[in-house]
Amino acid sequence: xxxxxxxxxxxxxxxxxxxxxxxxxxxxxxxxxxxxxxxxxxxxxxxxxxxxxxxxxxxxxxxxxxxxxxxxxxxxxxxxxxxxxxxxxxxxxxxxxxxxxxxxxxxxxxxxxxxxxxxxxxxxxxxxxxxxxxxxxxxxxxxxxxxxxxxxxxxxxxxxxxxxxxxxxxxxxxxxxxxxxxxxxxxxxxxxxxxxxxxxxxxxxxxxxxxxxxxxxxxxxxxxxxxxxxxxxxxxxxxxxxxxxxxxxxxxxxxxxxxxxxxxxxxxxxxxxxxxxxxxxxxxxxxxxxxxxxxxxxxxxxxxxxxxxxxxxxxxxxxxxxxxxxxxxxxxxxxxxxxxxxxxxxxxxxxxxxxxxxxxxxxxxxxxxxxxxxxxxxxxxxxxxxxxxxxxxxxxxxxxxxxxxxxxxxxxxxxxxxxxxxxxxxxx
Ligand SMILES: [Zn+2]
Numbered sequence: 126x127x128x129x130x131x132x133x134x135x136x137x138x139x140x141x142x143x144x145x146x147x148x149x150x151x152x153x154x155x156x157x158x159x160x161x162x163x164x165x166x167x168x169x170x171x172x173x174x175x176x177x178x179x180x181x182x183x184x185x186x187x188x189x190x191x192x193x194x195x196x197x198x199x200x201x202x203x204x205x206x207x208x209x210x211x212x213x214x215x216x217x218x219x220x221x222x223x224x225x226x227x228x229x230x231x232x233x234x235x236x237x238x239x240x241x242x243x244x245x246x247x248x249x250x251x252x253x254x255x256x257x258x259x260x261x262x263x264x265x266x267x268x269x270x271x272x273x274x275x276x277x278x279x280x281x282x283x284x285x286x287x288x289x290x291x292x293x294x295x296x297x298x299x300x301x302x303x304x305x306x307x308x309x310x311x312x313x314x315x316x317x318x319x320x321x322x323x324x325x326x327x328x329x330x331x332x333x334x335x336x337x338x339x340x341x342x343x344x345x346x347x348x349x350x351x352x353x354x355x356x357x358x359x360x361x362x363x364x365x366x367x368x369x370x371x372x373x374x375x376x377x378x379x380x381x382x383x384x385x386x387x388x389x390x391x392x393x394x395x396x397x398x399x400x401x402x403x404x405x406x407x408x409x410x411x412x413x414x415x416x417x418x419x420x421x422x423x424x425x426x427x428x429x430x431x432x433x434x435x436x437x438x439x440x441x442x443x444x445x446x447x448x449x450x451x452x453x454x455x456x457x458x459x460x461x462x463x464x465x466x467x468x469x470x471x472x473x474x475x476x477x478x479x480x481x482x483x484x485x486x487x488x489x490x491x492x493x494x495x496x497x498x499x500x501x502x503x504x505x506x507x508x509x510x511x512x513x514x515x516x517x518x519x520x521x522x523x524x525x526x527x528x529x530x531x532x533x534x535x536x537x538x539x540x541x542x543x544x545x546x547x548x549x550x551x552x553x
Pocket of ligand 1: 371475
């Protein structure tokens with residue numbers, strides 16, 4: 126029953142729910158009007174039945190985030206999910222209430238089966254409906270963290286599972302725990318993780334309520350959302366593959382042990398950052414090094430990068446009392462940085478590296494962009510990714526990696542042909 130169309134001929138964002146015509150709607154309405162005055166006519170109950178079927182389809186579509194379309198004859202329904210940027214028809218049924226309710230059970234089965242498959246293939250885990258996650262996080266002005274009301278999660282939609290699956294060949298092995306026995310758990314939050322919503326679409330934590338790594342997905346979910354505008358349903362937005370690869374890269378950082386201070390400092394050096402302790406506190410200040418040997422730190426209040434001295438204190442510009450003087454924005458800072466950040470999200474080395482790692486894996490073109498924009502950092506990302514891969518797949522007898530990553534982000538056996546593919550890609 127499952128047809129895998131890949132890039133479907135159905136156009137992506139204007140998919141119509143059905144060919145349910147205005148005429149049909151009108152006749153349904155007039156049928157209802159007739160019912161109201163008590164007429165008993167077979168066409169009246171037909172009209173009501175049709176109206177109820179349409180309502181049932183609408184609520185099914187929104188509840189399960191499945192696009193339902195009917196054929197020209199109005200006899201058959203097709204159920205479509207969204208995987209990344211493609212539509213996948215997963216089911217058909219007859220166009221009736223019975224067909225719809227059978228399809229609902231089948232969607233539930235397909236969702237459960239896809240979850241099991243992702244668990245078997247990648248050890249991924251997913252939140253259950255109404256699962257308790259964590260108390261909502263509140264951060265006081267002095268930095269104290271407290272937890273408020275319990276946040277609950279929902280189960281993933283089939284579209285979300287397909288979308289995640291579509292990334293995993295490139296993401297792996299960054300989703301695994303250090304011992305390789307388990308994988309990251311995706312929690313689809315029903316409420317914002319933070320009391321003051323930062324607008325983050327996802328957040329990585331290396332320790333959830335079960336002391337395992339997790340990605341908390343914001344209430345918007347992963348991937349496209351099916352919405353109804355007027356009579357039509359359409360997918361809005363899409364999978365942010367970069368975002369998922371970014372969050373999983375934080376897990377890879379954890380696998381590589383950069384939560385240990387010494388390794389974190391070494392790692393940060395390679396990203397072009399120095400670490401300082403904020404005087405009188407145990408708070409770390411991350412300072413990015415410029416090509417001309419100066420140090421800058423990101424100041425959220427100033428909204429930019431401020432030069433600091435070797436003790437981590439801000440350097441005021443000579444004769445101006447204005448704190449904002451000499452503050453660089455992200456674009457200016459990136460241009461000056463000793464190690465050029467791959468994107469403009471580089472508040473600290475951990476974020477800069479998650480961005481770089483996502484680019485290394487997302488596609489051949491994003492990997493090329495990383496290589497061209499910041500060649501030194503590209504080599505560092507490649508090296509760290511290989512460490513991560515070796516942790517999962519090990520080395521052969523001669524101490525060489527068994528598995529390497531191709532330019533398109535997928536893993537392959539480390540042989541002459543694969544190495545040549547990468548070399549050619551890098552020299553083009
Ligand atoms: Zn991040």
